[in-house]
Amino acid sequence: MKPRRKDGYHAVAWQEPIILELGTPGERGVLLPPAGDGITRVVGDVLGSIPAEIRRRNPPRLPELSQPQVLRHYLRLSQMSLGADLNLDISQGTCTMKYSPKVNERLVSMPELTELHPYQDGSTVQGVLEVMGRFESILKEVSGMDRFTFQPGGGAQGIYTNACIIRAYHESRGQANQRTEIITTIFSHPADAACPATAGFKVITLYPDGRGYPDLEALKAAISERTAGLFITNPEDTGIFNPRIREFVDLVHAAGGLCAYDQANANGILGVARAREAGFDMCHFNLHKTFSSPHGSSGPASGAVGVISELARFLPVPTLEFDGDKHYFDYDRPETIGKVRGFHGNVPAVVRAYAWVMSLGAQGLRLVADTSVLNNNYMAKKMAAIPGVAIAYPEARARLDQIRYSWEPLKRKTGVGTEDVRRRMVDFGLQSYFESHHPWVVPEPFTLEPDETYSKDDIDEYVEVMRHISDEAHSSPEIVLGAPHQSTISRIDESALDDPKRWAMTWRAHLRKRSGGA
Amino acid sequence: MSREKAFVHPYIPNSVPEVREAMLREIGARDVEELYAGIPDALRLKREMNLPKPLLSELELRRHVEGLLRKNRSCQDYLNFMGGGCWQHFVPAVCDEIASRAEFLTAYVGDTYSDLGKHQAIFEFQSLMGELLEMDVVSGPTYDWPSAASSALLMASRLTGRKRVLVPATTGPERLSHMRNFCRRAVSIEMVATEASSGLLDLQDLERKCGCETACVYLENPTYLGLIERQGAEVAETAHSRGALFVVGVDPSSLGVLAPPATYGADLVCGEVQPLGLHMHFGGGVCGFIASHDDPAIVGEYNTFLTSIAPTGREGEFGFGWSTMDRTSYVRRDASPDFMGSATNLWGITAGVYLALLGPRGMRDLGEGILQRRHYAMERLGAIKGLRTPVFSATHFKEFVVTFEGKAVQDVNKALLERGIFGGIDLGGWFPELGNSALYCVTEVHTQGNIDHLADAVREVLR
Numbered sequence: 009m010k011p012r013r014k015d016g017y018h019a020v021a022w023q024e025p026i027i028l029e030l031g032t033p034g035e036r037g038v039l040l041p042p043a044g045d046g047i048t049r050v051v052g053d054v055l056g057s058i059p060a061e062i063r064r065r066n067p068p069r070l071p072e073l074s075q076p077q078v079l080r081h082y083l084r085l086s087q088m089s090l091g092a093d094l095n096l097d098i099s100q101g102t103c104t105m106k107y108s109p110k111v112n113e114r115l116v117s118m119p120e121l122t123e124l125h126p127y128q129d130g131s132t133v134q135g136v137l138e139v140m141g142r143f144e145s146i147l148k149e150v151s152g153m154d155r156f157t158f159q160p161g162g163g164a165q166g167i168y169t170n171a172c173i174i175r176a177y178h179e180s181r182g183q184a185n186q187r188t189e190i191i192t193t194i195f196s197h198p199a200d201a202a203c204p205a206t207a208g209f210k211v212i213t214l215y216p217d218g219r220g221y222p223d224l225e226a227l228k229a230a231i232s233e234r235t236a237g238l239f240i241t242n243p244e245d246t247g248i249f250n251p252r253i254r255e256f257v258d259l260v261h262a263a264g265g266l267c268a269y270d271q272a273n274a275n276g277i278l279g280v281a282r283a284r285e286a287g288f289d290m291c292h293f294n295l296h297k298t299f300s301s302p303h304g305s306s307g308p309a310s311g312a313v314g315v316i317s318e319l320a321r322f323l324p325v326p327t328l329e330f331d332g333d334k335h336y337f338d339y340d341r342p343e344t345i346g347k348v349r350g351f352h353g354n355v356p357a358v359v360r361a362y363a364w365v366m367s368l369g370a371q372g373l374r375l376v377a378d379t380s381v382l383n384n385n386y387m388a389k390k391m392a393a394i395p396g397v398a399i400a401y402p403e404a405r406a407r408l409d410q411i412r413y414s415w416e417p418l419k420r421k422t423g424v425g426t427e428d429v430r431r432r433m434v435d436f437g438l439q440s441y442f443e444s445h446h447p448w449v450v451p452e453p454f455t456l457e458p459d460e461t462y463s464k465d466d467i468d469e470y471v472e473v474m475r476h477i478s479d480e481a482h483s484s485p486e487i488v489l490g491a492p493h494q495s496t497i498s499r500i501d502e503s504a505l506d507d508p509k510r511w512a513m514t515w516r517a518h519l520r521k522r523s524g525g526a
Numbered sequence: 527m528s529r530e531k532a533f534v535h536p537y538i539p540n541s542v543p544e545v546r547e548a549m550l551r552e553i554g555a556r557d558v559e560e561l562y563a564g565i566p567d568a569l570r571l572k573r574e575m576n577l578p579k580p581l582l583s584e585l586e587l588r589r590h591v592e593g594l595l596r597k598n599r600s601c602q603d604y605l606n607f608m609g610g611g612c613w614q615h616f617v618p619a620v621c622d623e624i625a626s627r628a629e630f631l632t633a634y635v636g637d638t639y640s641d642l643g644k645h646q647a648i649f650e651f652q653s654l655m656g657e658l659l660e661m662d663v664v665s666g667p668t669y670d671w672p673s674a675a676s677s678a679l680l681m682a683s684r685l686t687g688r689k690r691v692l693v694p695a696t697t698g699p700e701r702l703s704h705m706r707n708f709c710r711r712a713v714s715i716e717m718v719a720t721e722a723s724s725g726l727l728d729l730q731d732l733e734r735k736c737g738c739e740t741a742c743v744y745l746e747n748p749t750y751l752g753l754i755e756r757q758g759a760e761v762a763e764t765a766h767s768r769g770a771l772f773v774v775g776v777d778p779s780s781l782g783v784l785a786p787p788a789t790y791g792a793d794l795v796c797g798e799v800q801p802l803g804l805h806m807h808f809g810g811g812v813c814g815f816i817a818s819h820d821d822p823a824i825v826g827e828y829n830t831f832l833t834s835i836a837p838t839g840r841e842g843e844f845g846f847g848w849s850t851m852d853r854t855s856y857v858r859r860d861a862s863p864d865f866m867g868s869a870t871n872l873w874g875i876t877a878g879v880y881l882a883l884l885g886p887r888g889m890r891d892l893g894e895g896i897l898q899r900r901h902y903a904m905e906r907l908g909a910i911k912g913l914r915t916p917v918f919s920a921t922h923f924k925e926f927v928v929t930f931e932g933k934a935v936q937d938v939n940k941a942l943l944e945r946g947i948f949g950g951i952d953l954g955g956w957f958p959e960l961g962n963s964a965l966y967c968v969t970e971v972h973t974q975g976n977i978d979h980l981a982d983a984v985r986e987v988l989r
Contacts, residue, residue: 019640023843027650027882028657037883038618040891043898046974050905054897055783057921059756062747064785067886069657075620078882080622082875085650091632095640101709103634107537113626115591116807123600125608126809127951129943132604135597136808142578149575161669164855172707187788192860202855202865208711211860222893249564280562281569296868303634304872305644306831307667325703339955346707350611350670350700351809363591369580378558379540385561386549403563434640442635463539463873464549494637497838500845504836508822509893511834511849513649513663514656517820518835522879525744 011472012465018494022084028515030081031073038075061173069516081347088496090439092303096313096466098387098440099433101455102197102245104297105276112300112363116356126351127258130336136355137335140328143362147368151271151372152284153293153314158295158353159324163272164199165348166292166311167239169324170268171207173290173315176322177266186210187236187265193222195244198445200270209236215449220401227259235265242269242286243276243446245455246400247384247407257287262518266290266319272311274298276409278383279374283314290315295354299361310357324348334419379460380409383467387411388457390471396478402449410457412450419452424481424488431499432480432491436473477487527743530836535582535757536848545762601806605976606948609925609967610750610799611671611698612806615779616971618883621803625876634868638847645846648871651878655815657793658881658889660788662820666831667813667874671798672704674814675744675775676866678796679705681816682742682771683713683826684863688985692718692735692743694727698750699956701775712863725918729760736764742771742794747787748780751965752900752925753918753958762791779969780923782889783897794818803880815872826853829864895970896924899977903968906981912988917963927953929963933988939964941987947980 043051055063073081097105116122124133131265136271144156160166171190178187193214201211212230217223220242238260243249250256257267269283269291275298283291295301295310303309315323325344326337337352368376388411391397396418419425430440444453458467480487492499504510512518532543533581542547546558549893555561560572581587606614624630633644646963652664668674679691693705705715718735719728727745736743743765747755749790758774773794774787779801787795799813800806818824825832884892904926908915917927928950930938939949950964957963968977 017641024643024646026646026653027878028548028653031885036887037885038620038888040616040888040895041973042848043895044974047977048899048900051901054901057896057897057901058754058783059921061759062754062756062785062790064783064890065779065789068660068781068786068889070654070881070885070889072885072887073882075883078879079620079623081882082620082647082879083627085643085647086624086627086629088641088646089628089629089633090636090640091629092634093628093632097634100634100636105632105634108632109537110586113631115595117589117622117626118592118595119600119602120595120598121600121806122805122811123602123614124598124808125601125606125614125806125948126612127608127610128599128601128948131943132599133808135594138597139594141589146577149577161673161870162719162868164865165669165673168865175711198856198859199865199867201860202858202862205860205862205867206708213860228533240913250571251564254566277565279571279575282566282571285569292870302631303868304870305630305633305641305648305875306635306667306871306875307869308813309868309870314966322944347672347700347703348707350672350704350812352761354668354810355808356810359591359595363587366578366581366590367584367587368535369582370575370577371533372580372857373575373577375533375535375538379538381545381561381978382546382549382553382558383540385553389553395825408561408564429750430637431639438640440637446859460538464545466539471590472671478966492639496642497639497843498840500638500836500838502836502847505834505847506616506852508820508825511825511837513652513665513820513825513832513834513849514661515650515653516656517662517895520662 013469013472013476014437017118019496020087021496022088024081024084026515027081028071030077033072035072035074037073037078043264084133095437095439096462096470097439098456098458098462098470099439102273104273104457104459106300106459107461108300108302109364112360115363116359121356121359130334135335137328138364140358141330141335143358146365147293147314148314150278151314152282153291154317155320155323156312156314157323158310158312158358159349160311160313161354162307162309163294163311164203166313167199167270168203168206169313169348169460170290170292171204173319173322174266175207176345177319181309187234189234190237190239191230191235192239193244194449195246196239196241196270197272200239204239220248220404222247222363224252224255226349227256231259231263235260235263237266237268239268239270241419243408245412247409248401248404249408253286253413272297276377279370280377289319295357295361300364301357301360308354310354320491376460383458383462384409384411387467387471394475394478396481409459410455412444412453412455414450415452418478422481422485424485426454428488429477432477432488433473434492435494581753582756586777592728596763604946604948605979607966608948608951610951610965611700612809612812613801613967613969614806614971615969617803617805620883621876621879624879630875631765632874636852638845642845642980645833646879647875649835649846650697652833652876654878654881658778660786661795661817663818663825665816665828666833667870668815668830669869670812670814671775671796672701674796674816675701676705676708677829678773678816679709679742680712680864682773684827685824686741686771688711688739690716690739691741692716694718694720694745696720696749696751697746724920725751726755726757726920727761731758732761732764736768736770738768740770742773744773747776748777748923751927752922753920754784754923758787758790780879780893783893790916799873802877813870825850830864838892892970899972900924900926903977906977909985910985910988924969925965925967927960927963928966929961935964936960938987942983945983947983
């Protein structure tokens with residue numbers, strides 16, 4: 009059967025104005041309840057009670073819109089967005105765009121969750137605490153770590169939390185001034201370098217050996233008495249699993265450092281390999297990736313951090329405890345690093361992740377891993393047959409859940425590169441793919457992740473679009489170079505984004521610059 | 527394996543055995559196990575994970591999780607008077623409608639040509655906040671106020687090349703805890719006293735402490751204890767006269783009636799978006815922002831996504847994209863002094879919807895309605911024997927301190943809980959100098975009847 013390809017696709021193009029251009033003075037979008045005579049009689053003119061110097065003089069220049077107009081405007085904007093629910097979101101490799109079950113949205117919409125204040129008395133939140141406690145037990149089994157916190161509000165914040173814990177650990181041993189260096193790899197997420205740097209560490213970045221594996225010799229050269237720890241992803245961005253990871257961990261341990269496992273994307277190894285067996289001291293999972301919580305246009309997210317018991321004393325406050333009868337928050341932890349985010353983290357993501365695991369069980373999680381690895385290897389076989397596509401580091405053994413590809417051969421032959429293909433693919437109803445984290449070690453990169461959500465037919469359709477664009481690049485490259493053709497808009501002038509005279513992060517700045525104002 | 531016996535899961539299309547076999551044939555592998563050959567045996571988990579028995583049908587799953595969550599008693603079941611950085615406000619239905627749209631809910635980092643509407647919605651969040659704040663640059667949504675404030679302090683340090691920041695003694699405890707951890711390697715944090723009578727910043731103490739090493743003075747408005755800080759212009763002058771920046775953390779629900787910090791000299795503004803159309807979500811509804819004037823030197827120090835409008839080749843058409851990515855940790859890695867990542871974009875989009883719905887009159891009504899109810903609540907509670915409020919003489923916005931004379935706050939709150947009321951936040955652990963005090967919060971969600979009910983219950987409890 010010939011794979012589908014949506015040649016007739018055209019993105020929704022509402023040509024919707026900026027909301028500040030809409031509306032008519034006097035219109036109202038929503039009314040608030042008046043305080044009532046009983047209150048106003050007592051309190052009088054409250055606006056007059058505001059000290060003159062802090063009273064707002066000019067009303068904010070917000071638009072004045074009726075309710076249906078606001079709804080229509082935002083519905084149209086939503087229609088001009090290609091959420092994972094709407095497309096074959098194999099494109100955003102390293103992001104694990106999997107199905108976020110709708111039943112979980114119903115669960116987190118319950119007022120028993122949405123209307124909870126984070127400081128409510130423990131007796132009134134036992135239900136949600138039980139969910140958090142149960143999910144902590146689940147993640148302990150999935151990782152082999154001993155304690156978890158759900159406070160970090162995203163993957164980067166989770167990595168940052170681990171950097172703070174490493175700092176606190178060395179401080180507790182009086183070695184803070186000596187242990188100032190963190191080691192990471194170039195194919196680990198940029199946050200594995202940026203977050204330890206933010207926590208005050210100097211960062212050493214290792215490059216891969218010729219076959220794409222993290223370089224053990226480079227690690228040996230980097231390790232010293234200054235080593236505070238290692239931050240590493242495995243499998244890395246390339247989809248290559250480092251088989252010598254235990255040696256990496258052991259070397260860092262022998263030098264007195266701690267090892268943090270970036271498991272933002274753990275889809276390919278659920279139930280297969282764990283942080284514990286590889287010797288790690290800490291890890292983090294992105295609940296909005298592997299554990300199905302929706303990505304929300306980039307958050308609210310959740311980076312669940314797990315540590316071995318020796319490091320639990322440094323976790324952010326509060327920790328969740330259970331006294332045999334009830335769950336409670338413990339704020340009395342003298343060695344804590346403090347807060348990394350307000351309150352208890354993005355708790356709805358924890359509820360969704362719990363529901364997701366409960367819908368699958370141990371056998372189901374393993375099925376997730378197996379299917380994502382199967383899908384990826386199937387796709388790789390098909391992709392490798394497309395003229396102009398290369399797989400980065402082809403000598404490395406079978407990949408797990410994702411692969412970094414390269415259009416370098418296509419670029420050399422046709423002049424069409426990865427950015428061009430990326431603009432063209434949206435003409436077929438696909439999300440623009442993720443190229444690579446910076447720097448682009450692999451030339452003309454793109455990274456695909458066909459996780460368990462996608463069927464064989466879905467993968468075939470995706471590959472067919474890539475094949476078709478490769479054909480176009482060879483036969484009529486101008487089509488690809490001039491793309492997009494069937495998107496919401498035509499090509500933007502990207503130079504405006506980085507030009508202080510023309511960039512505008514707000515409509516007011518845009519109007520000022522357009523009128524030539526300083 | 528026959529299809530009947532196979533474990534076919536509704537979320538996993540390729541769990542059908544025949545399909546898997548066809549795919550394996552295509553790959554040239556016997557089984558999936560072969561694909562894990564790159565993982566050494568010693569690293570393998572050689573048993574099935576010990577996890578709870580799954581609830582494979584949606585109905586069973588739903589019953590189970592609903593059953594757990596129904597054990598909670600929410601602020602719909604009880605009457606709530608807690609705020610402290612996560613506040614109970616009215617959420618318009620249109621906000622919920624847009625926040626649950628699959629297109630926004632399940633999008634991620636797609637770019638201009640596939641996710642244009644998402645980019646426009648974020649640009650509109652920045653633009654609407656820009657009008658409220660009267661500032662030309664607003665960040666994309668950040669994690670929350672604490673992280674936005676900490677990042678703003680570090681921005682000020684880099685912009686001035688100085689290593690000391692001054693913050694008020696009444697800085698919100700969650701925010702202060704975040705700052706102490708986040709800033710410890712980069713800057714030192716020094717507290718500026720507040721006046722015992724007014725509760726506002728002690729300008730004399732500020733004069734003493736603000737010097738040529740001060741990177742910035744940070745102020746919160748309203749303060750954590752609910753007071754409207756009227757001395758912004760004086761604080762700005764002191765800071766600027768020493769070459770320091772002025773950073774203000776703000777609750778935007780006050781800005782329909784209170785002057786935006788830019789008008790009294792703020793260089794950087796940060797704060798909490800959650801009051802603008804977001805449910806509390808047990809603290810998961812928070813969302814921060816940073817704002818400034820459009821100075822390229824300042825823009826270069828933002829650690830967040832910044833979405834900019836950009837023209838296209840067609841007359842009158844515009845698009846959007848991420849501005850100046852070279853300044854971010856995505857590009858700079860460890861050369862970056864701060865980091866960014868997935869934060870809270872869906873909440874930012876939703877807050878934009880809220881501001882569009884309320885408009886200038888709605889924001890004024892919001893501020894006025896809060897002030898009226900808070901004022902009334904203080905009148906009612908202040909008349910009760912055995913407690914004292916107001917504790918401070920300055921004007922309050924939506925929160926106020928109540929000092930109990932005989933009974934411990936914990937005991938008051940326990941007794942209120944028995945009457946279906948969440949009493950104010952116990953300040954004892956954080957502000958021992960305030961003695962036996964609690965922080966009460968009143969917003970537009972409260973009716974006169976709610977406040978009367980609170981006052982009657984407190985009177986009964988203290989009797």
